Amino acid sequence: MLIDHFPVLGLRLRTPRLELRLPTPEELAELGELAVDGIHGPDLMPFGVPWTELPPDQLARRVIQRHWKTLAELKPDSWALNLAVFADGVPVGVQELEADDFAIQREIHSESWLGLRHQGRGIGTEMRAAMLHLAFAGLGADEAVSVGYLDNHASLQVSRKLGYAENGVGRSVSKGKLTFEQRFRLTRQAWEQHRSVDVTIEGLEPCLSLLGAEKE
Template identity: 65%
Template sequence: MLVDHFPLFGLRLRTPRLELRLPSPEELAELAEVAAKGVHDPEVMPFLVPWTDRPAAEVARSVVQHHWSQLGAWTPEEWSLDLAVFLDGRAVGVQEISARDFAITRRVATGSWLGRRHQGQGIGTEMRAAVLHLAFAGLGAHEAVSSAFADNHASHAVSRKLGYQPNGIDRRAIRGALTIDRRLLLTRTAWDDHRTIPVTIDALEPCLPLLGLAST
């Protein structure tokens, strides 16, 4: 079975409403269709790479290709895990957690997107809380980083709720204009002080070597 060769296909994160896991090919197609229908107001661009500025068919295809490319480039020293987010059994978005030299740095980064019709319901907070639990409780991370443009108020609201603190800025050129990217840092202590969403993790131990950690 595929999970025997790549145990991350067995990993499951669960919150009161959501399940996060790697998608099957059919579920990946469903995710692509969600993205093609829109993940943000077309008047703004919340991503460093403006992948959603393409025609809908290209947006959908880019979701599939990006997912495959992340898995194909995987090494224990540098990895990016794009977990599909399921609400009531339907794919609604993607929550990413990534790291470089995690066994040494004990730092992860996160990013995400969510279909527009599912926004404003607390799902973004719940899905990020799931991967933060994976990072801190499951993997022993010391800190997590994220960033969002200054006008991405929804993302900043999620970060504040989960305990992130400002960690400097970057100046970016997005759609030919200056955009301020606000960096954010979450320490293990702040995560522990702010966590309120219960999360369960299944089948993590077989994945540890792929994440750069020794099995217990």
């Protein structure tokens, strides 16, 4: 079976309201359509590459192709998991975690997006909390890092709520203009002090070697 060769297909994270896992082809199409419906308002661009401004057909295709690309390139020393986020069985967004040389660095990076119509309900915080539980409790990470543009107040608020500490301000370019981003760092100790969401993980053990996280 395919899952025997690619065990991340069986990985599941569950919180009181959410399930995070890889989507089926039909669910991936729904995610593309969700992105077309809107991720942010017209006065905000939270991404360095403004992919949300693509025409609707290209935008949906971009979501699908990025998912396929990350799966195709997944290997122990460089990987990204684009986990679909489900609330009441309906896809509401994507929570990504990625790492390079995880076996050595024990550090994960994260990105995410949430459909505009699902925002304002605490889902963004809960799905990030699930991802952090996977990173620290499941994979044995030492640190998690994140960045957010200074005008992306919702993202910055989630990081602060979950215990991330500010780790400097960096320069970046968005839509051809200089912009500034807040860098964040979360240690294992800070995560343990701020964790407040119950998370369960299923299907992790067969994935550990593929993610460079084998137990010693």
